[in-house]
Amino acid sequence: xxxxxxxxxxxxxxxxxxxxxxxxxxxxxxxxxxxxxxxxxxxxxxxxxxxxxxxxxxxxxxxxxxxxxxxxxxxxxxxxxxxxxxxxxxxxxxxxxxxxxxxxxxxxxxxxxx
Numbered sequence: 001x002x003x004x005x006x007x008x009x010x011x012x013x014x015x016x017x018x019x020x021x022x023x024x025x026x027x028x029x030x031x032x033x034x035x036x037x038x039x040x041x042x043x044x045x046x047x048x049x050x051x052x053x054x055x056x057x058x059x060x061x062x063x064x065x066x067x068x069x070x071x072x073x074x075x076x077x078x079x080x081x082x083x084x085x086x087x088x089x090x091x092x093x094x095x096x097x098x099x100x101x102x103x104x105x106x107x108x109x110x111x112x113x114x
Contacts, residue, residue, distance in 0.1 A: 002040045004040070004041040004043055005041070005042045005043070006042075006043050007043075007044055008044075009044040009045065013080055014046040017080070017110070021077070023078050023110060023111075024074060024078045024107045024109050025044075025108045026070070026105070027105075027106050028099055028103040028104070028105060028106065029063060029104045029106040030103050033108075037061075038059070038061065041056070041057060042055070042057075042058060042108065044056065054112065054113075058110060059110060059111050060107075060109035061106060062107035062109060064104065064106075064107065065105065066100060066104075067088060067100060068088060070105055071087070
């Protein structure tokens, strides 16, 4: 039986997942993310009000040392971005390089559920 995980998401990436343009969600591989398994459900809540939600299924778990290494193996469009440099700068507004180094990185390949 799959576990359902709830995660907050900023409006722009939320809409990109809803429209099918974003298929890989980025997170640090912290304690909360270590519990995610293939086939689990992630319910994303649109921040800040958390009134809108979308449900996705976990299709793959992509473990990397850094966001940059993850971006090198996939198209930037998979992450909802258009160019790697500015996208990476945006990621570091949320996650510090120190936390990235300590916890490593997880790309969560997702499929939107109806």
